Amino acid sequence: MTLEDILAELRLQREGARHAETGMWVASVLRERIAAGQLAPGSKLSEEALGEALGVSRNTLREAFSALAAEHVVTRIPNRGVYVARPSADDIREIYRVRRYLEPAALAWSPATDVTPLRLAVERSRAAREAGSVTGMADANQAFHAGVVELAGSERLTLLMKQVLAEMRLVFHSMAADPVFHAPYVEDNARIVELLGAGQRAEAAELMADYLRRAEAQLLAAMAGNGA
Amino acid sequence: MTLEDILAELRLQREGARHAETGMWVASVLRERIAAGQLAPGSKLSEEALGEALGVSRNTLREAFSALAAEHVVTRIPNRGVYVARPSADDIREIYRVRRYLEPAALAWSPATDVTPLRLAVERSRAAREAGSVTGMADANQAFHAGVVELAGSERLTLLMKQVLAEMRLVFHSMAADPVFHAPYVEDNARIVELLGAGQRAEAAELMADYLRRAEAQLLAAMAGNGA
DNA sequence: CGCCTCGGATTGTTGAACAATCGCCGAAAA
DNA sequence: TTTTCGGCGATTGTTCAACAATCCGAGGCG
Known part of the structure; x- marks a missing residue:
């Protein structure tokens, strides 16, 4: 087009x-x-x-x-x-810096305990993975992480997270994205929901932080290889 | 030139x-x-x-x-x-919701360990308290909390915190502020710096969360009493 | 080959004009 | 007297046309 x-x-x-x-x-x-x-x-x-x-x-x-x-x-x-906007490597680092504080904090300290929306997002992720839909997986993954921050119940944090996720979409549009980028992380998300549902908030937060570190490293490596 | x-x-x-x-x-x-x-x-x-x-x-x-x-x-x-803007009680709750995630997270998980700016802010707080300067205490207190979030090293989180603190100033301008509102919290800040300097991040974060809960309650009570 | 200047294209800012909307105020009705 | 309704004036929302400032590239010059 x-x-x-x-x-x-x-x-x-x-x-x-x-x-x-x-x-x-x-x-x-x-x-x-x-x-x-x-x-x-x-x-x-x-x-x-x-x-x-x-x-x-x-x-x-x-x-x-x-x-x-x-x-x-x-x-x-x-x-x-x-x-x-065409996000740079520094922009990616900033995005993940924000996410590394917001998402674990929301998991660790949120008053809300209704994980149903998160479960649904995981379901959609799996369905998209089976169907081989890349955009479906990306959308479901974004919905999951947005849902995590929404647990905090703060309009401003939710808005900030949405903006950061919008910037993430630009990252994927900027570089020829790996079609299976999201696939390995679906089960991480599932495990996070599981831990959260079991009341093991600290463990959920730690897993999330770890997930974010891995995803950031993978994206930065892909960007370096893909060419600036 | x-x-x-x-x-x-x-x-x-x-x-x-x-x-x-x-x-x-x-x-x-x-x-x-x-x-x-x-x-x-x-x-x-x-x-x-x-x-x-x-x-x-x-x-x-x-x-x-x-x-x-x-x-x-x-x-x-x-x-x-x-x-x-004339912040409402709901706005105050939202402000503290944001702060209750941002500030403890910065204390608990920041890579930075240079607490000198925080020490300086505490010093200025004490000096202003001795001098009986209300605005001096307010400014130093804001500098302290801004400094905490700056530990995270994220431009966007720092900006969000600055905006929230700007809204806090509007809160104080909206209601006839208690002249000694900040006084009791100076030593809380000092203790937070102490814990952080000693590497006891979780304890520092917990104390910060507690401080924020108390300050929010006090402000909401003052606003209810002061009249809308 | 590099530097400079000039011109064209685009953005930044202005002021005036018109359209849309709101609150107020007075008139009419109960 | 109170209430409701409609028009009026004031202010905001939007457009338009013009001018100023700035950037980029094409030549001209040494």
Whole structure:
């Protein structure tokens, strides 16, 4: 699908725009397209072209850009424009730094004990693995880790985690992802749920920390090999 | 560096506004004023009046508003305007929820071991207590807790903590703060540094969690008594 | 071969205009 | 008197067109 096709689609998609929402509406549309990989990392988002396609003025579009830049979905280079973010090795380290605090902490100290959503995510992971669906596994895995942080019951931590996971999707889009990257980790997730359900929170947190260290190392190695 | 460059810099610093930065400059000016309490919680920030006062257009001002709204420094009510945020009891609970994960996690799992900045903050706390300086104690206390999260070495966690602490300042500005609110906690901080320095991370984290629970309860009680 | 300048293209910012929405205030009805 | 309803004024949301500032690359020059 070419960029022209996408612009054409976006042109059709504008209908429900209302007063006092246009900026956020544009942001959400771009967020979806980027998450789906239809706007590849590194793509330049021209104010003129996008504004024309979406039927919004440059000012409104820039408001959307500000929101996306704050989420690291997009990179703004002054006087040069905004580009779909292309996470660097340092960005990956930062992502996992955040996750290594958030996820074990949520497992160790959350008041919530309902692990049903986590169990479901593991189920979906396994089903996707059997079906050989790479995106299915990726989605289910993200749902699992988002669910872990949601145990904390904090809006801001949940939001931060969602943004970090969105950046993770960009990482996978940036490099030719290993089709079986997620496969080995499905059973780690299952074991974490098991430990958590049994009340062994410290052990669950430790396993999670270990999992995150391994995943980070694997991603960094893949990126180094794949070429920057 | 030529003389022309120096003249240009001075001109810019005096006038403050630079191409490609005006929006962020406005945001930082407002952020400072709000943090200092010069713009009280609940104050309406009229686009026309503020734009005129700062010498920027409404569009640029709105860009600054978007940034501040994302930080919860300001509340945006559609079609009604933006107001300096006035944190509710729920906001306080959310603030402490975030802190209760971030700060103990940083203490328990950070690779960094340089506690000098924390010691210094404790020193300043004590000096301010002796001098009877309420704002001095508040500032030193904030520096201490920011320093704890900085141990994690994560930009995003540090930023989140700074935003949460900025919201805490709004809490204190919202209610007639107890002048000795911080006093009892100075020695808690000192003990945390002591434990951390001795390598007793789990104990330090536990004490921090306990401290946060007590502070939250005290603030919620004060808010209930003080009247909404 | 490297440096510099110039021009084109794009972004940053402005001010004015119009549309949409809200709260207020007064009029009409109970 | 109280309540409800509708119009009015004020403010925000959005667009538009213009100008200023900046970056990039293409030549011109030594």
